[in-house]
Amino acid sequence: MKEYAALHPHFLHGADYNPDQWLAYPEVLEQDPEMMAQAHCNCMSVGIFSWAMLEPVEGEYHFEQLDRFIENLAKKGVKTILATPSAARPRWMAEKYEQVRRVNKSGIREQYNTRHNHCYTSPIYRQKTVAIDKALAERYGHNPNVILWHISNEFGGECHCELCQDAFRQFLKKKYNNDLDKLNHAWWSSFWSHTVTDWAQIHSPMEHGEPDIIMTGLYLDWRNFVTYQTTDFMRMEIDAVKSVNPHIPVTTNLMWIPQNVDYDALAKYVDVVSWDSYPSWHEQDQIRCAVETAFCHNYFRSLKHKPFLLMESTPSNTNWQAVSKLKRPGMHRLASLQAVAHGSDSVQYFQWRKGRGGSEKFHGAVIDHNGKAAGRVFEDVKQVGISLEKLDAICGTKTNARVAVIFDHKNCWALSNTSGFINADKKYMQTCLQHYKSFWKRGVDVDVISTGADLTGYDLVVMPMLYSMPLEQIDRIERYVAQGGTAVATYATGYVNDTDLCYLGGFPGNQLKDVFGLIADEIDSLYETDKNAVLWDNNTYDVVDYCELITPTTAEVLGAYKEDFYAGLPALLKNSYKKGTAYYIGCRDTGALSDKLYAQILEKLQIQTYDLPEGVTVTSRAPYLFVQNYNDYDITASVPGCYRNMETGEQYSGSISLNGLDIAVLYPND
Numbered sequence: 001m002k003e004y005a006a007l008h009p010h011f012l013h014g015a016d017y018n019p020d021q022w023l024a025y026p027e028v029l030e031q032d033p034e035m036m037a038q039a040h041c042n043c044m045s046v047g048i049f050s051w052a053m054l055e056p057v058e059g060e061y062h063f064e065q066l067d068r069f070i071e072n073l074a075k076k077g078v079k080t081i082l083a084t085p086s087a088a089r090p091r092w093m094a095e096k097y098e099q100v101r102r103v104n105k106s107g108i109r110e111q112y113n114t115r116h117n118h119c120y121t122s123p124i125y126r127q128k129t130v131a132i133d134k135a136l137a138e139r140y141g142h143n144p145n146v147i148l149w150h151i152s153n154e155f156g157g158e159c160h161c162e163l164c165q166d167a168f169r170q171f172l173k174k175k176y177n178n179d180l181d182k183l184n185h186a187w188w189s190s191f192w193s194h195t196v197t198d199w200a201q202i203h204s205p206m207e208h209g210e211p212d213i214i215m216t217g218l219y220l221d222w223r224n225f226v227t228y229q230t231t232d233f234m235r236m237e238i239d240a241v242k243s244v245n246p247h248i249p250v251t252t253n254l255m256w257i258p259q260n261v262d263y264d265a266l267a268k269y270v271d272v273v274s275w276d277s278y279p280s281w282h283e284q285d286q287i288r289c290a291v292e293t294a295f296c297h298n299y300f301r302s303l304k305h306k307p308f309l310l311m312e313s314t315p316s317n318t319n320w321q322a323v324s325k326l327k328r329p330g331m332h333r334l335a336s337l338q339a340v341a342h343g344s345d346s347v348q349y350f351q352w353r354k355g356r357g358g359s360e361k362f363h364g365a366v367i368d369h370n371g372k373a374a375g376r377v378f379e380d381v382k383q384v385g386i387s388l389e390k391l392d393a394i395c396g397t398k399t400n401a402r403v404a405v406i407f408d409h410k411n412c413w414a415l416s417n418t419s420g421f422i423n424a425d426k427k428y429m430q431t432c433l434q435h436y437k438s439f440w441k442r443g444v445d446v447d448v449i450s451t452g453a454d455l456t457g458y459d460l461v462v463m464p465m466l467y468s469m470p471l472e473q474i475d476r477i478e479r480y481v482a483q484g485g486t487a488v489a490t491y492a493t494g495y496v497n498d499t500d501l502c503y504l505g506g507f508p509g510n511q512l513k514d515v516f517g518l519i520a521d522e523i524d525s526l527y528e529t530d531k532n533a534v535l536w537d538n539n540t541y542d543v544v545d546y547c548e549l550i551t552p553t554t555a556e557v558l559g560a561y562k563e564d565f566y567a568g569l570p571a572l573l574k575n576s577y578k579k580g581t582a583y584y585i586g587c588r589d590t591g592a593l594s595d596k597l598y599a600q601i602l603e604k605l606q607i608q609t610y611d612l613p614e615g616v617t618v619t620s621r622a623p624y625l626f627v628q629n630y631n632d633y634d635i636t637a638s639v640p641g642c643y644r645n646m647e648t649g650e651q652y653s654g655s656i657s658l659n660g661l662d663i664a665v666l667y668p669n670d
């Protein structure tokens with residue numbers, strides 16, 4: 001299998017294209033490809049929701065229209081990302097075969113509606129999907145204008161039908177080696193007499209059944225099953241299209257994190273990761289939005305440690321967020337090149353053209369209802385296309401980050417559903433973002449990796465609130481620090497294993513106590529009105545939400561609590577463990593304490609940092625530097641070295657001025 005970049009060594013620029021909605025408007029279909037070329041678009045995602053056109057009657061395939069769409073695009077130099085249509089099934093199928101419709105958490109089988117809501121277990125749905133996928137592959141699998149398979153759309157959700165319940169039981173039998181004692185132990189089911197004595201007694205967590213938060217072992221295994229079943233369905237589709245020609249790469253478009261499916265599992269089987277990014281730009285905290293989007297880009301890049309594709313983004317507004325805000329001048333270019341800076345090899349949109357009807361007719365698009373290849377949004381899109389054409393040299397290049405932050409879906413599920421701490425919101429994602437921001441604002445590249453990832457090669461690994469850790473992960477962290485790595489952990493780290501059973505003998509579990517040189521005896525949760533602080537190096541840092549009461553064994557105490565009955569006890573610790581160093585932040589700070597700690601660690605590890613104004617960052621995709629200003633106002637940033645602006649040719653030495661919401665792509669001028 002060739003890398004897709006080898007098949008098409010240019011940045012992709014284009015959109016979801018739905019010509020099947022415009023069959024009654026031949027003039028529109030005729031104009032579209034020409035307008036795409038004018039917008040400097042070179043690629044369209046086609047056929048995502050076209051099943052009703054492709055198979056209007058069971059077993060009768062009609063590909064003539066699709067043939068025409070692909071050919072007309074090709075005539076204007078526009079390639080096709082061809083979708084399998086399984087994300088929305090035709091009405092006839094849902095009416096004829098009840099089992100393809102999902103049973104929801106209340107136990108009710110849904111009527112035909114919307115999309116993304118079929119049963120991944122249903123043998124009939126699987127059979128129909130494979131049949132149409134194979135037919136598509138046979139027809140287009142050797143078409144040089146088809147450069148990538150887009151498998152389904154935004155896999156997710158869950159079904160609670162009897163077929164899924166049976167499949168769940170089979171999954172558990174395999175996982176627990178047919179041994180109910182093992183399952184009962186993993187789920188601690190003697191609690192409230194929940195012991196399972198027959199596999200048939202097991203049901204998915206449902207509204208009128210077991211809630212998610214009572215037997216977290218059951219809940220977590222259900223999430224694992226849903227991930228497994230979703231991945232299995234996706235693999236079936238991949239096999240179907242690859243059975244004809246294994247050389248066309250595959251992707252599936254993922255979504256904003258966190259999700260209820262573990263994307264790690266899905267990513268293993270696609271050739272290139274892609275995702276759909278819809279930040280709420282221009283909301284009050286624009287910088288938070290920039291940080292969160294950067295974090296997500298890095299997560300998707302790190303899934304395969306190679307470039308990803310931005311498969312969807314809006315050229316202007318969305319229509320489903322609370323407020324359908326237009327992108328302000330500059331924002332489109334800034335957000336699009338932000339993705340490129342973080343490792344994307346594409347800027348794709350939803351959608352090429354606004355539909356006349358349906359719920360997405362007011363969603364941003366390259367072509368509005370006026371039908372013109374002109375106007376503010378069109379020009380913004382065109383300019384991004386022109387910029388991408390100049391960036392070909394970095395298409396396909398990888399980023400080598402020295403720092404990793406661990407964000408893990410399984411940990412997220414466990415933490416969110418375990419009863420305790422602050423139940424209203426454990427703020428896991430927020431905590432990860434707070435720690436990540438210290439690197440973002442200094443222009444330090446970070447991989448966002450999951451618990452199972454290999455840690456070799458990183459100088460620093462940060463694990464915010466890594467509450468749930470399988471034994472293998474504990475071993476991996478131990479080895480990483482023992483061999484010379486630097487790790488930073490926080491309160492609530494290593495409390496439980498992968499089925500939410502607490503580690504015995506003190507937290508953090510097993511060897512982590514030695515790695516960090518401490519025992520976290522208790523954790524105090526704070527009301528919003530509670531106040532505490534940490535005294536470190538003669539400075540005071542505010543503390544919110546959580547304070548652990550820690551007994552050091554070998555760790556050196558750097559900072560201590562100022563208030564409450566634990567005033568004077570350690571809050572910030574550092575431990576030398578074999579060849580490495582492990583830091584432990586025992587409380588949730590408001591950002592200042594961890595930020596200072598990271599500044600010191602980065603200096604010690606000699607990782608290059610930039611001293612930038614608030615809301616400004618520098619991202620490197622060698623040899624280019626992307627300097628980004630997320631403020632609405634102009635700034636001057638110091639960027640040591642001599643550079644030339646890739647687009648304007650302007651030269652800089654030591655500093656650069658940027659307008660509000662602007663981005664400059666610089667290359668070294670030596």
Ligand code: GAL
Pocket residue numbers: 153154276278312318319350360363
């Ligand atoms: C995505 C979806 C697209 C479109 C878009 C609107 O999540 O894949 O089909 O609905 O949202 O923002």
